[in-house]
Amino acid sequence: MTKRAVSLPDEAAEGMRAFIDEVDQRLAGDEDTCTVVEDVLVDLHGDRSAYERWQDGADISPAEQVRLQGYDPCNTTIESEYYAEVDAQSEQFRRSKHLQWLWRQFDATPMADNVEFALQFRRMLADHLFDECGDNCRFFKGISMTYGHNISIGDNVVVHDDVHLDDRGKLTIGDRVSISDDSHVYSHQHDTIDQTEVRNYHTIIEDDVRLTYDSMVQAGVRVGRNAIVAPKSIAGGDIPAHHIAAGSPAESVGVKSDWESVAKPAGVNLETNRDQRRISYEIPDDVEVFDEFQRELSGPE
Numbered sequence: 001m002t003k004r005a006v007s008l009p010d011e012a013a014e015g016m017r018a019f020i021d022e023v024d025q026r027l028a029g030d031e032d033t034c035t036v037v038e039d040v041l042v043d044l045h046g047d048r049s050a051y052e053r054w055q056d057g058a059d060i061s062p063a064e065q066v067r068l069q070g071y072d073p074c075n076t077t078i079e080s081e082y083y084a085e086v087d088a089q090s091e092q093f094r095r096s097k098h099l100q101w102l103w104r105q106f107d108a109t110p111m112a113d114n115v116e117f118a119l120q121f122r123r124m125l126a127d128h129l130f131d132e133c134g135d136n137c138r139f140f141k142g143i144s145m146t147y148g149h150n151i152s153i154g155d156n157v158v159v160h161d162d163v164h165l166d167d168r169g170k171l172t173i174g175d176r177v178s179i180s181d182d183s184h185v186y187s188h189q190h191d192t193i194d195q196t197e198v199r200n201y202h203t204i205i206e207d208d209v210r211l212t213y214d215s216m217v218q219a220g221v222r223v224g225r226n227a228i229v230a231p232k233s234i235a236g237g238d239i240p241a242h243h244i245a246a247g248s249p250a251e252s253v254g255v256k257s258d259w260e261s262v263a264k265p266a267g268v269n270l271e272t273n274r275d276q277r278r279i280s281y282e283i284p285d286d287v288e289v290f291d292e293f294q295r296e297l298s299g300p301e
Contacts (some may be wrong), residue, residue, distance in 0.1 A: 004098055006020060013116075016116075016117045016120065017120075019085065019100075023040055024127075024191075037071075037101060037102045038071045038072040038073070040102075041102065041105050042107050042292070044111065048073070051068055051071070058263070063125065070236070071105075073097060076101055077098055079146075080097075080147055081093075085200075085281045085282070086147075087106075093147065093149075094249065095128075096147050096151075099125060099128055099129040099162030099281055100148050103122065103129065103148075104144070106118075108140060109300055114274055119140070119251050121136070130149070130151045130153060131151060133136060133153045134154070134155035137281055138158045140160045141162075142163075143163050143165065143168050144165070145165050145166070146165075146188075150167035150171060151173070152172045153173045153177075154173060154174045155176070156177070157176065157179075158177075158179070160179060161182075162182050163179050163181070163182070164183075164184045166219075169187030169188050170201075170202040170281045171202075171227075172204045172205065174208070174225070175207045175210075176210070177209045179211045182213060183204065183212075183217075185203060185216075186203065186218055187200060187203040187219050187220070188200050189219040193297055194297055200280075201274050201277045202225070202277040203220040204218065205215045206223060206225040206226075206227075206241070207225050208226040209227050211229045212230055214231055214232045215235070216235065218234065220275075220277045221238060221239070224238070224242070226241055227245065228244045228245065228257065230250070233248060233250040234249055234250055234272075236249040237269065237272045238272070239266075240252065240263065241262075244256060245270070249270075250270065251269065252266040265276065267268070
C-alpha cells in the first residue's frame with residue numbers, strides 16, 4: 001500500500017511531544033511506575049477534578065470510586081496475573097503489568113484515534129515495556145500482549161489493529177515485519193487432554209515477514225525471512241524463507257517472485273521443530289492452584 005507522509009500542525013505537534021517526553025522521563029526516573037501510570041491516566045481521561053475531590057474526602061458514588069480507583073494499576077488484575085508460573089510479586093512483572101495497563105487504558109481514550117499522537121505514545125511505551133524495541137516501529141490500536149517483557153522487536157516493524165502478541169513464552173520479531181489486523185502470534189500451547197498443562201516456546205518471526213489479515217502463528221513456529229502467511233491461515237510448522245504459506249494448517253503454495261533462486265524447496269507438510277524451542281519453567285510451591293474447568297481427564301476406556 002502506497003502511503004504519504006502526514007504531520008500535525010506545529011502547535012499540536014509541540015504539545016504532543018512535550019507530553020510524551022514528560023511521561024517518558026517519569027517512567028525512566030525513580031518514581032514508582034504505579035504512581036506515574038495513575039497520574040497519566042487521570043489526566044488522559046479528563047478526570048482530574050473528580051479525582052482531586054475524591055482525594056480530598058468528598059462523597060462520591062460507588063461507581064465513581066470504582067472508576068477513580070481503576071486508574072491505579074495496583075487496584076487491577078490482568079489475565080496473565082492468574083497464570084500459575086508467573087511470579088506476580090517480581091519487580092519485572094509488576095512493572096510490565098503497570099505499563100501494559102497504561103497501554104490498554106490509553107487505547108480507551110479518544111486520543112488513541114489520533115493516529116500520529118497514538119503511534120508516538122505507544123512507541124515510547126514500547127521502550128519501557130518490551131525487552132527490546134527497534135527504531136521507527138508503528139503500533140496501532142487494540143494490540144494486546146501477555147506480559148510484554150518477553151517480546152523483542154526489530155526496526156521498522158508495523159503492528160496493525162487488534163493484533164495479539166502472546167509472550168507467555170518468548171517472542172522475537174525481526175526487522176521490517178508487517179503484522180496485519182486481527183493476527184495472532186502465540187508462544188504457549190495447551191495439552192490436548194489436560195488443558196491446565198501449558199508448554200511455553202520461543203516463537204520467531206524473521207526479517208521482512210508479512211503476517212496478513214487474521215492469520216495465526218502457533219507456538220514455537222519459526223517464520224523464515226521474507227515469507228508471507230496468507231489471510232486466515234494457521235502456521236503450525238516452520239515456514240521456509242521467501243515462501244508463501246496458506247491454508248489451515250498452512251502449507252507452502254509457492255515462492256515469492258524473483259526469490260526462487262535462493263528459496264529452498266518445501267514439502268506440502270511443513271516441518272514442526274517447536275520442541276527445539278521449548279522453554280521450561282517451574283510453578284512455585286506456594287501457588288494456590290484452582291481448577292477452573294473440573295473436567296474428567298480420563299476417557300471411558
